[in-house]
Each structure stands twice: as C-alpha cells, then as structure tokens.
Amino acid sequence: MPPCDTRGMSTAPAVEITSLVKRYDAVTAVDGLSLRVAAGTLTAVLGPNGAGKTTTVEICEGFRRPDAGSVRVLGLDPWRDGAGLRPRVGVMLQEGAGFYPGARPVELLSHLARLHADPLDVPMLVARLGLESVARGRTPLRRLSGGERQRIAFAAALVGRPELVFLDEPTAGLDPQARRATWQLLDELRAAGVTVVLTTHLIDEAERLADQVVIIDAGRVLAEGTPQELTSGVSDDVIRFGGPPRLDVASLRAALPDGSSVKEVAPGSYEVAAVVDPRLLATLTSWCAANDILAEGLQVGHRSLEDVYLELIGAAAERTAP
Amino acid sequence: MTETPSTGQPPEFPRPTAGPPEPTRPAAGPPETPRPTAGPSQPTRPTAGPPEPSGRSSARPSQPSPRSSGASPAPDSQSSPGPSGRSSARPSLFTPAPGAAPVGRMLLAQTLFEIRLLLRNGEQLLLTAAIPVVLLWLLTAAPVFDTGDYERVDFLVPGILALCVMSTAFTSLAIATAYERRYGALKRLAASPLPRWTLLLAKALTVLVVEALQVVLVGGLGLALGWRPSGSPLAVIVLLVAGTLAFAGLGLLMAGTLRAEATLAAANLVYLLLLVLGGVVIPLSGFPSGVRTVLELTPTGALADGLRSVLADGAGLPWGSVAVLAVWAVAGLAAAARWFRWD
Structure with a gap:
C-alpha cells in the first residue's frame, strides 16, 4: 500500500x-x-x-x-x-x-x-x-x-x-x-x-x-x-437484527422487494440480505412495528470478512464431506 | 463490526416510517399491513436514489476506516522513543538493515552464551562439579573401597577425571540439548544467521572449557590430597578428547531422538550406573572376568582405565583404550548425525 x-x-x-x-x-x-x-x-x-x-x-x-x-x-x-x-x-x-x-x-x-x-x-x-x-x-x-x-x-x-x-x-x-x-x-x-x-x-x-x-x-x-x-462484490448487503425466536420470516420476506432474502441464522437472530437503502430499512421496521416486534441490535452493513471466511470454509467442508 | 455505516442511517429512516406504521398497528394483520409501505417504497426508489449512492460510498470506504483509525493511536503511543511516523520516508526504528555478524563473532557469542547458561544451572553444576569433588574428597579420606596396589588418591583422581568427562560431555550435554530442542531453541537458532556447524563447534568448545575447569578443580584437590601424577600430559589430553567425542556422540544421539524428560531420566541413570560400574571409584578388577571385559568396553571403563595407566602407572598412550573410545565416538557421532531431530 x-x-x-x-x-x-x-x-x-x-x-x-x-x-x-x-x-x-x-x-x-x-x-x-x-x-x-x-x-x-x-x-x-x-x-x-x-x-x-x-x-x-x-x-x-x-x-x-x-x-x-x-x-x-x-x-x-x-x-x-x-x-x-x-x-x-x-x-x-x-x-x-x-x-x-x-x-x-x-x-x-x-x-x-x-x-x-x-x-x-x-x-x-x-x-x-x-x-x-x-x-x-x-x-x-x-x-x-x-x-x-x-x-x-x-x-x-x-x-x-x-x-x-x-x-x-x-x-x-x-x-x-x-x-x-x-x-x-x-x-x-x-x-x-x-x-x-x-x-x-x-x-x-x-x-x-x-x-x-x-x-x-x-x-x-x-x-x-x-x-x-x-x-465486496460477493453478495448483496445485509441487515442484521435480533428479536423473538421463530418469527415468520416468510411473511417478512413477502414484505420486502424481490431478490431479498431473510434467514434466522440463530434462534432470535435474523439476517436480511437485500439491496439496502433507507426504504428497505423503513419497510423492515414497519413490518416489525406491525408485528409488535422490537428489533434489537439492528445493524446495517456489508458482509464482514468473517462472513466470507465462514462461507468459504463451510463450502469447502461441504465439498469434501459427501 | 459494521456499526459504523449504520450510524449514518437512523436520521433517514424514521422520517418515512413514522407515518404509515402507526395507523396499521390496530390492523395487526401481519402479511398485509407492511405491504402498503413496501408498495410505495418501490416507486419512491428514485427519490431514495440520491441518498443511496452517498450512503453507499460512505459505507464502503468506511470499511478501511477501522484500520486507519486503529493505526492512528500508534504515533501517539510511540511518541517517546521517536516519531517514526507511518510514512516510509521518515526513518523508523524498524527500517530494515539485515545482515549476519562475522562468523568468528557468532562462534564466540554462542560459546560464551552456552557457557554462561551452563555455569548458572544448579543441577548441571551438581553433576559436573559437586559430585566429582565430593566423591574424590570423601573416598580419599575414608577407605570405602579397596583400591588394590594403588594409593587411594592415585587410584581415584584418574577415575574422577573420567567421571568429569562423562558428566560434561554426556549427561550435561544430553540434558541441556534435549531441553533446548524441546523448547524450540535449536529450531529458532536454525532460523538465525548462525550456521549449524558453528553451533556444534560452540557446543564442543563449551564442553572443553567446562572440562578444563573440572581438570583444574579435581587436579587441584587431588594435589592437595597428596596425588602424584606421572605419565605424559599429551597422552592424558588425547584420552580426554577421545572420551569427550565418544560421550558427546552418545549424548547428542540421546538428546536428538528421545523426549526431553526421557533424556533427563536416561542420562542420569547411565551416569549413575557407569559411576558405579565404570571403574570410576570401584576397581574393575573386583568384578568377575566376563563382566569385567564388558565393563572395560564401556566408554567410562575404557577412559578410567586409560587415564589410570598413564597417570598412576606412568605408561605411554594406552592404544586399547583409545581404540575403544574411538569406536564409540565414530558410532555415536554417526548415529547422531543420522537420527538427530532438530525440532
């Protein structure tokens, strides 16, 4: 550098x-x-x-x-x-x-x-x-x-x-x-x-x-x-938030624009992968409001190196497993 | 980790959200209610567009920002030793200037370092100095073993000298080297500019220096106790060197192949056994002839007998003893060279 x-x-x-x-x-x-x-x-x-x-x-x-x-x-x-x-x-x-x-x-x-x-x-x-x-x-x-x-x-x-x-x-x-x-x-x-x-x-x-x-x-x-x-460039941006476990992620997914995805990565811990802009955030928070969910620790951000690392190592493990 | 980008966003999101969600709350129908908000969001994308790139561009470069902000404390904390800034133009403490010292200086440094560590090690001093001195003094004073035709001190000094060579060139060398290997010192040194032959030579010189100190100590005490040496000093030196090579090969073989703890135990056991059975303090003539022949072929037995024939009997160089020691030396050093593991 x-x-x-x-x-x-x-x-x-x-x-x-x-x-x-x-x-x-x-x-x-x-x-x-x-x-x-x-x-x-x-x-x-x-x-x-x-x-x-x-x-x-x-x-x-x-x-x-x-x-x-x-x-x-x-x-x-x-x-x-x-x-x-x-x-x-x-x-x-x-x-x-x-x-x-x-x-x-x-x-x-x-x-x-x-x-x-x-x-x-x-x-x-x-x-x-x-x-x-x-x-x-x-x-x-x-x-x-x-x-x-x-x-x-x-x-x-x-x-x-x-x-x-x-x-x-x-x-x-x-x-x-x-x-x-x-x-x-x-x-x-x-x-x-x-x-x-x-x-x-x-x-x-x-x-x-x-x-x-x-x-x-x-x-x-x-x-x-x-x-x-x-x-960068590997995937879209993400929003992470916490809430009660087992939310209806399909319903949230339906509320978001096409191409978005919602995952409960751990019980009560959610990840929304989508093109993140203020509107998307508004949609997310209003869905939460509508469902009386207080989103905790809401984070807007790109994938971290940790995400990339775990994905790569995980994918490599899957390839060798079967 | 990624909190930084989000801090820029909160002021923006309450504005659009504030209105719609409030009225929809009573409805409580989860799938439908958000849709109205999702709907408008699509047409309004264009309006959200302008902030988007700015939000992006501020978010993406903020990725490296933790690095630069993390690095920025460095100049503060290092202010005292020198303002070695982050730009390469200014000289830094760590500006490369690689190079090896002259090999003679490395050899001297390594030898002095090894000697210093050895002389500070209590257990090693017990083996190399305390036990020989105490044995010589005690056994000269008290008639514990029958020393045959010899004056007790004339019998004991050559045997104790053989014990000294064994303690330094075998036991002490094996234990020290085994622990250096176990703690990675040998491996680390192998990555330093010190050539391997210089390390081995330094170890050899260390052993010789310690042995010289032992000869002075034991010889001095012997003279004080009435020892009258005879024979050629040159023959004594040949025997001491041959014995050193024989023991060093075996010690290094042990240190380079066994675990450190195993070496510690085995080297001490061998020391003890050969102290008793190697003609050091007990004459081999007292053993049955078959056993005696075997014991005379041990390095300790050969060295003690050889030294005794020169120093007590005044004989010339005992070629038999030298030959036995030479065989041990060649076999031990060759095996060590073959099987020694540096890490």
Missing part, C-alpha cells in the same frame, strides 16, 4: 510460492498452494487449524523441504540458499517457541542481536514493546507466562532488523491489550518497509491489519485479495 513504493522494492515479490505440495506420510498438508507476497506489504494467512498455514510458513523459513512446486523468498530458495536468506528474515515460531529455557529474556535477545551485523538496540526494543517489567527480572524464560514468552519471541524476530518477517500466530494467547500493542507494531513495521507474513485465525486481525488476506483450507488457497475485495 502507500509505504515502500517509494523505495522501489515492490517490483520483485518478497515471497513467491507456486503449486507447493508437502506431504507427511499419508497426509497432504499443502496441496498445490500458490501465493505471492509483494515487498513491503502485510499478508495475513487465514485458515482453520490444520489448514497448512504453519507448514507453508515453515517451508518459506527453510525448515521443511517441499515435495513439489517452487518457493522463492527474497528471490532465494529457502531450502538451498538458507545461509544467504536467514540473516535477512525474522522468524517467530508458533506459541512463542524457540528459547533457551534457562536464559533470561534480555540475555536471549542480546544473544540473537550479536548474531547480526547491525541489530536493534535491545533495551530500546524492550522499551518499545513494553516489556520492561518482564525484562527487568531475573526470571528465566521457562518460568514466564505464555503471553510474555510470545512477546519476547516477537521481539526476537525483529532484533536483527530483517526485511521480511514470518510470524506464526503472533497474537494467539495474548490478552486484548497486548494484542493491540502487537497490532500497532505490525502497522509500524509495514510503515518502515518491512514485509510481514503472519498466520492467524483471528479474522478481525486479518481484516484490520492486512494489505492482502489469503484464506487457505486443506492446503489450498480458497480466496485472496485485500479485505475490501474479499468482502
């Missing part, structure tokens, strides 16, 4: 995956996945557990060897050219893993910093991530909480001043405040021209942060695009 175009890095993709296949014995974890990440952008890889997110990222990090297809990270093959790639890439493993159990947080960060040519100043990084209280103590990493370790692992991914970072579920298990702080940092990384690839199953995280969202399931890309592209 806006950042980084100025430095002319955006011509070559930071990550280019073509028809990637990875099997573990009988299980095909990644099944012909293709993906392109433009330099300087933030890409969120979204998908349910077992979708192949971690496998894909770990192939990009050079931990695993692809069975088929090609992977280029910063123009290099991560399996063969790992030595050239590793200094340029920051990695955060899943669940904040990757620490010496007996080391203290600052010790670990300082040590990783020493492996780089021009690392960040560790005290400054610690302050920037709000980790002073964790860093001050003499507590070894194995005694820190999962969330604290997670944030140290995030710092560890940044300390070498990488041009590309892979973050495997960076906010999983964080409290809302820490999650928000992480989001701000991710925004800042992107603004600084760092290419970010993160996996998540938090849809609002992807919607809020990402330039590009890639929805994957069963090792394949189901959809990709900007959050706006994914949520």
Whole structure:
C-alpha cells in the first residue's frame, strides 16, 4: 500500500510460492498452494487449524523441504540458499517457541542481536514493546507466562532488523491489550518497509491489519485479495437484527422487494440480505412495528470478512464431506 | 463490526416510517399491513436514489476506516522513543538493515552464551562439579573401597577425571540439548544467521572449557590430597578428547531422538550406573572376568582405565583404550548425525 513504493522494492515479490505440495506420510498438508507476497506489504494467512498455514510458513523459513512446486523468498530458495536468506528474515515460531529455557529474556535477545551485523538496540526494543517489567527480572524464560514468552519471541524476530518477517500466530494467547500493542507494531513495521507474513485465525486481525488476506483450507488457497475485495462484490448487503425466536420470516420476506432474502441464522437472530437503502430499512421496521416486534441490535452493513471466511470454509467442508 | 455505516442511517429512516406504521398497528394483520409501505417504497426508489449512492460510498470506504483509525493511536503511543511516523520516508526504528555478524563473532557469542547458561544451572553444576569433588574428597579420606596396589588418591583422581568427562560431555550435554530442542531453541537458532556447524563447534568448545575447569578443580584437590601424577600430559589430553567425542556422540544421539524428560531420566541413570560400574571409584578388577571385559568396553571403563595407566602407572598412550573410545565416538557421532531431530 502507500509505504515502500517509494523505495522501489515492490517490483520483485518478497515471497513467491507456486503449486507447493508437502506431504507427511499419508497426509497432504499443502496441496498445490500458490501465493505471492509483494515487498513491503502485510499478508495475513487465514485458515482453520490444520489448514497448512504453519507448514507453508515453515517451508518459506527453510525448515521443511517441499515435495513439489517452487518457493522463492527474497528471490532465494529457502531450502538451498538458507545461509544467504536467514540473516535477512525474522522468524517467530508458533506459541512463542524457540528459547533457551534457562536464559533470561534480555540475555536471549542480546544473544540473537550479536548474531547480526547491525541489530536493534535491545533495551530500546524492550522499551518499545513494553516489556520492561518482564525484562527487568531475573526470571528465566521457562518460568514466564505464555503471553510474555510470545512477546519476547516477537521481539526476537525483529532484533536483527530483517526485511521480511514470518510470524506464526503472533497474537494467539495474548490478552486484548497486548494484542493491540502487537497490532500497532505490525502497522509500524509495514510503515518502515518491512514485509510481514503472519498466520492467524483471528479474522478481525486479518481484516484490520492486512494489505492482502489469503484464506487457505486443506492446503489450498480458497480466496485472496485485500479485505475490501474479499468482502465486496460477493453478495448483496445485509441487515442484521435480533428479536423473538421463530418469527415468520416468510411473511417478512413477502414484505420486502424481490431478490431479498431473510434467514434466522440463530434462534432470535435474523439476517436480511437485500439491496439496502433507507426504504428497505423503513419497510423492515414497519413490518416489525406491525408485528409488535422490537428489533434489537439492528445493524446495517456489508458482509464482514468473517462472513466470507465462514462461507468459504463451510463450502469447502461441504465439498469434501459427501 | 459494521456499526459504523449504520450510524449514518437512523436520521433517514424514521422520517418515512413514522407515518404509515402507526395507523396499521390496530390492523395487526401481519402479511398485509407492511405491504402498503413496501408498495410505495418501490416507486419512491428514485427519490431514495440520491441518498443511496452517498450512503453507499460512505459505507464502503468506511470499511478501511477501522484500520486507519486503529493505526492512528500508534504515533501517539510511540511518541517517546521517536516519531517514526507511518510514512516510509521518515526513518523508523524498524527500517530494515539485515545482515549476519562475522562468523568468528557468532562462534564466540554462542560459546560464551552456552557457557554462561551452563555455569548458572544448579543441577548441571551438581553433576559436573559437586559430585566429582565430593566423591574424590570423601573416598580419599575414608577407605570405602579397596583400591588394590594403588594409593587411594592415585587410584581415584584418574577415575574422577573420567567421571568429569562423562558428566560434561554426556549427561550435561544430553540434558541441556534435549531441553533446548524441546523448547524450540535449536529450531529458532536454525532460523538465525548462525550456521549449524558453528553451533556444534560452540557446543564442543563449551564442553572443553567446562572440562578444563573440572581438570583444574579435581587436579587441584587431588594435589592437595597428596596425588602424584606421572605419565605424559599429551597422552592424558588425547584420552580426554577421545572420551569427550565418544560421550558427546552418545549424548547428542540421546538428546536428538528421545523426549526431553526421557533424556533427563536416561542420562542420569547411565551416569549413575557407569559411576558405579565404570571403574570410576570401584576397581574393575573386583568384578568377575566376563563382566569385567564388558565393563572395560564401556566408554567410562575404557577412559578410567586409560587415564589410570598413564597417570598412576606412568605408561605411554594406552592404544586399547583409545581404540575403544574411538569406536564409540565414530558410532555415536554417526548415529547422531543420522537420527538427530532438530525440532
């Protein structure tokens, strides 16, 4: 998006995956996945557990060897050219893993910093991530909480001043405040021209942060695009409202213009898909009034990324079920 | 999530609705009553048209707005460290500057890091320092085992040195590496600029440094207790290095294939068994000959015997012991290279 175009890095993709296949014995974890990440952008890889997110990222990090297809990270093959790639890439493993159990947080960060040519100043990084209280103590990493370790692992991914970072579920298990702080940092990384690839199953995280969202399931890309592209144009707008369960949706449907549809998506929770305009809203509310229904939590809006995601994942599950 | 667009709409919808629904309420016939309102709504679409696009256009772009509004707090909260703004033109703390440190500096950093962690670990120090020192001191002072023709201290120091090599190159290395593997440290390091051979070399140097400290500690205590070493220091060094390689291969094999807890248990068990059965404090000559042959072929038995023949008997390099240790080293290191799992 806006950042980084100025430095002319955006011509070559930071990550280019073509028809990637990875099997573990009988299980095909990644099944012909293709993906392109433009330099300087933030890409969120979204998908349910077992979708192949971690496998894909770990192939990009050079931990695993692809069975088929090609992977280029910063123009290099991560399996063969790992030595050239590793200094340029920051990695955060899943669940904040990757620490010496007996080391203290600052010790670990300082040590990783020493492996780089021009690392960040560790005290400054610690302050920037709000980790002073964790860093001050003499507590070894194995005694820190999962969330604290997670944030140290995030710092560890940044300390070498990488041009590309892979973050495997960076906010999983964080409290809302820490999650928000992480989001701000991710925004800042992107603004600084760092290419970010993160996996998540938090849809609002992807919607809020990402330039590009890639929805994957069963090792394949189901959809990709900007959050706006994914949520627009797929279907009409919706109105959601709550009321007593088991309303006569057919009667409401009959009151609305042609092409509208009404669904009770959960008991007492309704969704009207139609061309939403003030008139439609008026029709809806007058039907409610006529039936003595107080519509609660009435929302006018487009489909959220969550709707799109659940629809895609649901449709994929249906295809494989029968 | 999508509340923002709806806030723009309420002022509009009460106006048309206000009239019609009120009179229809008494009628209460659900399907019919809304229809009148639905009817007019169709013809009036054109009039609703003008607001519609504006409503749309304000609603659609409002999708990205949570992102920009969500991002906007960032500059505020980061005001203290530096105004690294959102535009790429201004320098930021995170502006990329990637690169690996020179390999020599990485090797030094990794070695010092490992040594520091090891020397801070209480359980490891118990194995590598406390137990050898206490055993040497106690068993020299009290005649618990018959040491045959040897002065007790002359018999014990070589055995305790073999114990030191086993504790550092096998038990301590296996346990530390197993937990590093379990917590993902090895995997994380594999994603760092540190080459794998540098990591292994750093571990080897760490083991050698700790062993040097042990030799000073045990040798010093031995001398204080009246130990009179003989033989060639070079032969002693060859034996210590061969023993280190033999134990390190087995330790790494264990750490790289078993779970951390299993490694912890097994490495301690082996330590204890070979402490008793490996000729460390109890002479192997006391065992039946068949058993004795087997025990002499263990790395501990071979190392303790070899060290004793040099330091106590003043013999030259004991090729038999070196050969036994070399076989263990080749087999252990080859198996570790083959089966070691980094994650």
